[in-house]
Amino acid sequence: xxxxxxxxxxxxxxxxxxxxxxxxxxxxxxxxxxxxxxxxxxxxxxxxxxxxxxxxxxxxxxxxxxxxxxxxxxxxxxxxxxxxxxxxxxxxxxxx
Amino acid sequence: xxxxxxxxxxxxxxxxxxxxxxxxxxxxxxxxxxxxxxxxxxxxxxxxxxxxxxxxxxxxxxxxxxxxxxxxxxxxxxxxxxxxxxxxxxxxxxxxxxxxxxxxxxxxxxxxxxxxxxxxxxxxxxxxxxxxxxxxxxxxxxxxxxxxxxxxxxxxxxxxxxxxxxxxxxxxxxxxxxxxxxxxxxxxxxxxxxxxxxxxxxxxxxxxxxxxxxxxxxxxxxxxxxxxxxxxxxxxxxxxxxxxxxxxxxxxxxxxxxxxxxxxxxxxxxxxxxxxxxxxxxxxxxxxxxxxxxxxxxxxxxxxxxxxxx
Numbered sequence: 546x547x548x549x550x551x552x553x554x555x556x557x558x559x560x561x562x563x564x565x566x567x568x569x570x571x572x573x574x575x576x577x578x579x580x581x582x583x584x585x586x587x588x589x590x591x592x593x594x595x596x597x598x599x600x601x602x603x604x605x606x607x608x609x610x611x612x613x614x615x616x617x618x619x620x621x622x623x624x625x626x627x628x629x630x631x632x633x634x635x636x637x638x639x640x641x
Numbered sequence: 642x643x644x645x646x647x648x649x650x651x652x653x654x655x656x657x658x659x660x661x662x663x664x665x666x667x668x669x670x671x672x673x674x675x676x677x678x679x680x681x682x683x684x685x686x687x688x689x690x691x692x693x694x695x696x697x698x699x700x701x702x703x704x705x706x707x708x709x710x711x712x713x714x715x716x717x718x719x720x721x722x723x724x725x726x727x728x729x730x731x732x733x734x735x736x737x738x739x740x741x742x743x744x745x746x747x748x749x750x751x752x753x754x755x756x757x758x759x760x761x762x763x764x765x766x767x768x769x770x771x772x773x774x775x776x777x778x779x780x781x782x783x784x785x786x787x788x789x790x791x792x793x794x795x796x797x798x799x800x801x802x803x804x805x806x807x808x809x810x811x812x813x814x815x816x817x818x819x820x821x822x823x824x825x826x827x828x829x830x831x832x833x834x835x836x837x838x839x840x841x842x843x844x845x846x847x848x849x850x851x852x853x854x855x856x857x858x859x860x861x862x863x864x865x866x867x868x869x870x871x872x873x874x875x876x877x878x879x880x881x882x883x884x885x886x887x888x889x890x891x892x893x894x895x896x897x898x899x900x901x902x903x904x905x906x907x908x909x910x911x912x913x914x915x916x917x918x919x920x921x922x923x924x925x926x927x928x929x930x931x932x933x934x935x936x937x938x939x940x941x942x943x944x945x946x947x948x949x950x951x
Contacts, residue, residue, distance in 0.1 A: 628824075632825070
């Protein structure tokens with residue numbers, strides 16, 4: 546019991562740290578592309594760590610599968626949104 | 642610890658609400674409003690109202706946000722730097738809003754403790770409906786008339802939106818597709834709909850016994866449909882189409898028909914015979930889900946912008 550709880554604490558804690566770092570990056574980085582870069586870390590790895598940390602707390606296998614699905618769907622939407630925003634930036638100012 | 646979380650949530654909600662009302666640009670206000678809807682959904686989960694939370698996130702955060710964003714883009718195209726309301730207009734609006742809020746606060750504070758509740762009565766009658774989710778029982782059995790009128794209002798709203806089309810375009814198709822469809826969007830529109838449809842069917846089905854239901858499922862379906870139309874994978878439907886119009890009214894029409902059958906079978910409008918209450922309710926829910934999906938999708942798509950082909 547204690548082992549699974551320690552596992553959850555460590556992984557969810559690590560995920561929270563990544564979200565904090567991603568938010569800091571979103572607020573502090575100078576341009577859109579690097580802000581997106583910071584955000585994707587929080588979205589992908591941060592949420593992934595939180596989900597992995599919560600897996601031992603699931604009461605059923607289907608509950609765990611739903612959590613993993615949430616992560617995968619969030620990945621898909623976050624990746625698409627990043628690509629769309631980056632594409633819009635790229636088209637607006639054709640840089641080097 | 643959870644008190645801390647709740648306080649942070651309330652503080653965020655208040656801050657976002659203030660920002661929405663004071664933001665300079667319309668688009669900033671709308672983006673903040675979408676975030677507000679999602680946070681409010683989180684707030685509903687904190688008081689264990691999961692059905693409301695799902696609806697708030699789907700409607701308040703999702704559909705309304707997209708509706709407002711499209712309206713804003715439309716207005717921006719029409720008149721750059723449109724007229725803003727005068728100081729008097731803003732002050733009157735602010736005073737009226739504050740009065741409504743204060744009135745609601747006084748009403749809430751005036752509740753006797755413990756507050757009057759119908760929850761035990763609702764739970765006691767649950768077996769007669771064959772349902773396991775008391776919220777669905779309230780929506781489709783105890784207060785079915787309210788739900789029915791709600792769906793009719795949605796259709797009236799759609800007629801209002803359609804009426805904005807110029808005479809020459811009446812009956813034509815709305816336009817959602819951008820001139821250039823970005824590749825990631827097309828990819829998402831190919832990948833996501835199978836999952837979205839599955840989730841919508843699940844939400845509609847599980848709504849009988851657990852949080853979920855027609856509105857949430859209909860919103861997810863509408864989102865999938867909009868995604869496919871936005872990516873140009875499926876053409877926007879002509880608003881004069883017979884099949885489309887039948888889909889729009891199928892749900893409410895079935896609801897009304899079963900309601901009138903109640904006179905013959907169970908002794909009153911919208912009352913179900915106990916033995917087949919659950920199949921009837923699930924049937925109404927399925928038809929309503931399709932109608933809501935079509936209505937919400939077309940509301941976001943807006944009035945006709947392309948002349949009818951026929």
